[in-house]
Amino acid sequence: MSEGAAPLPTVLVVAPLATISFASDDPLVLAATLLAAAVLLARSRAPWRLFAGVAGMTALGVALLNPFVASEGDLILVNGPHTVLIDLQVTVEELAYGAAAGVRVAAVTLICGAFLGLVDRDRALAGAARLAPRSAMAAALGARMLPLLRRDATTIGEAARLRGLATGTSRAALRTWGRLLVPLTASALERGLDRAEAMTARGYATTRPTRLPERALTGAERASIGVGLVLAFLAVLTVAGAAPFRYYPTLATPTITGAAVALATAALGVVGATLLGGRPR
Secondary structure (H helix, E strand, O other): OOOOEOHHHHHHHHHHHHHHHHHOOOHHHHHHHHHHHHHHHHHOOOOHHHHHHHHHHHHHHHHHHHHHHOOOOOOEEEEEEEOOOOEEEEEHHHHHHHHHHHHHHHHHHHHHHHHHHHEOHHHHHHHHHOOOHHHHHHHHHHHHHHHHHHHHHHHHHHHHHHOOOOOOOOHHHHHHHHHHHHHHHHHHHHHHHHHHHHHHHOOOOOOOOOOOOOOOOOHHHHHHHHHHHHHHHHHHHHHOOOOOOOOOOOOOOOOOOHHHHHHHHHHHHHHHHHOOOOOOO
């Protein structure tokens, strides 16, 4: 069984935080949510290098692409031609909005990675099984089969390399891996049949399913619930229009408002609440 945080406190923290990231345009709030997401990811068991790399590349792509797909803003930096497919006129407002959108995407990506690394996966799937049992079962089997398929692929690749077949990145290696897909697929199908037979032998879906016994919440998890409820309330206010910021047609002057400070403080409060507990094992 995997070990990690209980699903409910984790969801109550990450879902409102992601909602605030999506709904708010204020630079202070976006920076606070990005910092909170980064700390959550660093504390989790998730491969933070992978998620940080994906978040960084995605954010950079969004920031660089926005000036060429948007045609708004008054302060022109590059007065290029405008075509049907691409706009070569670059404005300060387009750059600012692209940077904000990139930070938003990066924050949500890090939040998703932190959730996967913090939550107890078995308990999360058990909770999802109450609403969608078939989907939860498919997700549970897939999560357990992927490491096995990776191991099979490594074993098959080593066997091919010992036989003198190219397994690098050349064109010949691509042909080799194309042929190796056949035994890998056969191995995956065989494992799937074994799992199906084991489930049938154990009477899966013939009786009422049992439930995983719930453990008591820790002090850090109870603190996370409190922070999550506050975040949920602030997320509703954010969706309703709290702490607005204008990018178009003219970039607004950044000012520190009470609503923005409250949202940023709440986002950073996530950091304090999660640091009360130890790193998930």
